[in-house]
Amino acid sequence: MAAxxxxxxxxxxxxxxxxxxxxxxxxxxxxxxxxxxxCNVVISSRKMERLESAAQELKEKIAxxxxxxxxxxxxxxxxxDEVKTLVSAVLKRYGRIDFLVNNGGGQFSSPAEHMSSKxxxxxxxxxxxxxxxxxxxxxxAWMKENGGVIVNIIADMWKGFxxxxxxxxxxxxxxxxxxxxxxxxxxxxxxxxxxxxxTIISKTAMENYKEYGPTLFKMSxxxxxxxxxxxxxxxxxxxxxxxxxxASYISGATIRVDAGQSLYHSMWEIPDHSAWPEAPEGENLDxxxxxxxxxxxx
Ligand code: ADE
Numbered sequence: 181m182a183a184x185x186x187x188x189x190x191x192x193x194x195x196x197x198x199x200x201x202x203x204x205x206x207x208x209x210x211x212x213x214x215x216x217x218x219c220n221v222v223i224s225s226r227k228m229e230r231l232e233s234a235a236q237e238l239k240e241k242i243a244x245x246x247x248x249x250x251x252x253x254x255x256x257x258x259x260x261d262e263v264k265t266l267v268s269a270v271l272k273r274y275g276r277i278d279f280l281v282n283n284g285g286g287q288f289s290s291p292a293e294h295m296s297s298k299x300x301x302x303x304x305x306x307x308x309x310x311x312x313x314x315x316x317x318x319x320x321a322w323m324k325e326n327g328g329v330i331v332n333i334i335a336d337m338w339k340g341f342x343x344x345x346x347x348x349x350x351x352x353x354x355x356x357x358x359x360x361x362x363x364x365x366x367x368x369x370x371x372x373x374x375x376x377x378x379t380i381i382s383k384t385a386m387e388n389y390k391e392y393g394p395t396l397f398k399m400s401x402x403x404x405x406x407x408x409x410x411x412x413x414x415x416x417x418x419x420x421x422x423x424x425x426x427a428s429y430i431s432g433a434t435i436r437v438d439a440g441q442s443l444y445h446s447m448w449e450i451p452d453h454s455a456w457p458e459a460p461e462g463e464n465l466d467x468x469x470x471x472x473x474x475x476x477x478x
Contacts, residue, residue, distance in 0.1 A: 183209075183212075183213075183413040185213050185216045185217055185417070185420065187213075187217055187417070187420055187421075187424065188217075189216075189217065190217070190218045190247070191217040191218065191420075192214055192217040192218050192219035192278075192279075192420075192423070192424075193217075193218035193219075193247045194218075194220075194247060195218075195220065195278040195279060196219070196222070196270065196274040196276050196277050196278050196279070197214050197219050197220070197221050197222065197277075197278065197280070197281060197423070198221075198222045198224060198266070198267075198277060198280050198281070198314070198318065199211045199214070199222070199223050199224070199281040199283060200225065200255070200257055200281065200282055200283055200284030200314060201225050201284030201285060202221070202222075202223025202224060202225065202231075202234065202281075202283065202284075203223055203225045203227070203230040203231040203233075203234035203235075203252070204225070204230060204234065204384035205380070205382040205383075205384045205385055205412055206333060206377065206380060206412040206415050206416070207223070207225075207281070207283040207284070208223075208234050208238075208384075208412065209382075209411075209412030209413050209415060209416040210281055210283060210412075210416045210419050210420075211223050211234070211238060211250070212238060212241065212416070213413075213416040213417065213419075213420055214279075214416075214420065214423075215241065215242060215246075215248045215249075215250060216241065216248075217248075217420065218246055218247045218248050220247075220249045220250075220251075220274055221248070221250050221251070222250075222251045222252075222253055222266075222270050222273075222274075223235060223238075223252050223253075224252070224253050224254065224255045224257075224266055224284070225254065225255070226255070226256050227254070228254045231252035231254065232252055234252070235251070235252040238250040251270075251273060253266055253269055257284050257310030257311070257313055257314055258305045258306055258309060258310050258313075259313075260313050263310075263313040263314055264317055264321075266317075267318055267321045267322070268321065271321060276326065277318055277321075277322045277323065277328060278329065278423075279328065279329050279330075279423050280314060280318045280323075280328070280329075280330045280331075281330075281331050281333065281419060281423075282310075282311040282314050282315065282330070282331070282332045282333060282354075283333040284306070284314075285306055285307040285310070285311075285347070285350075286303065286307070287303050287344050287346060287347035288303075288344075289344050290343070290344070291343065292345040295345065295346060299346070300345075300346045303346035303347055303350060304349070306350075307347055307350035307351060308350040308353045308357075311354050312357065315330055315332075315372070318330070319361075319365060319368075319370065323365070323368065323370045324365075324368050324370075325368075326369075327368060327369030327370055328369075328370050329370070329371045329372075329373075329422065329423050329427075330370065330371070330372045330373070331372075331373055331374065331375060331419050331423060332354050332355075332357070332358050332372070332373070332374040332375075333375050333377065333415070333419075334351040334352075334354050334374050334375070334376045334434065335347060335348070335351040335376060335377065336376055336377070336379070336436070336438050336441055337351045337352050338376070338436075338442040339446055342446065342448035343447075351376075354374065355374055355434050358373060358374040358432065358434060359432045362431040362432030363432065371422075371427070371428075371430065371431040372431060372432065373422045373427070373430060373431060373432070373433045374433070374434040375415060375418050375419055375422070375434070375435050375437055376434055376435070376436045376442070377410065377415050377437050377438060378404060378410055378436075378439055378441035378442070379397070379400045379403075379404065379438075379441065380409065380411065380415060381397050381409040381410070381411060382411065385397075397409060399447070400447060403445060403446075404438075404440075404441050404444070405439050405440040405441065405444050406440075406441075410437070410439065414437065418435055418437045422435070
């Protein structure tokens, strides 16, 4: 059965949202729920073909009586001029921007020691600088005068992000950016919050990881207290909540939507080794040695 919003129908009638990365995965689920709630949604990403097909899919779900609409607009969020063009196109078409959901991003897995400077910069540029571009442009062009709500989608990087240092650093930075903007823009009636999803499986994520997808996703199941992965439709309600008047007193917050995954154990295996520096000599180190290599009492 298709997911149906827990929120009241018409909740976002006459509102306008931009969802970056809105054509696939979590972004598509957010766009779908916003549309279901009557919102006019602009989905944006770099690839028009994917956007067009997602927009078509979303449009088919809009009831004739609904106020909702979907508009696909391409934009590379790394490029400030393209972000400016996106925001002005949305204002031209709809005359307002109530919500910005910064979901667009990307990364690849690699140990830090093998990451090239180019690869590192590309991920920082998309996930951190791209988010900054979108926040700044939507704020200066609309929200500074009219208020609004911003939700940044980050990640479970609370224990570092071994295997994806670049995205961990970028998402942690967006967590901090969220707090800064929540304070700097409070006096203009702009709320800024973030959602940190746990491991989420989607059709597109599986396709992106190609033949490694099934192994990667299956491997992560035991690391969730839920003993299953999440789906994008379990992230979008938290976003809708933060965008809604039910969250009118919430700003600068990051909500973990991860079934407690971030409180549980890390997937990164540390092999047994003897490379660690010795502890200082003394009775306590003797106790430690005795624990590990008990002397025979015979
Ligand atoms: N999703 C992934 N990379 C992106 C980019 N550079 N611009 C917009 N959406 C993206």
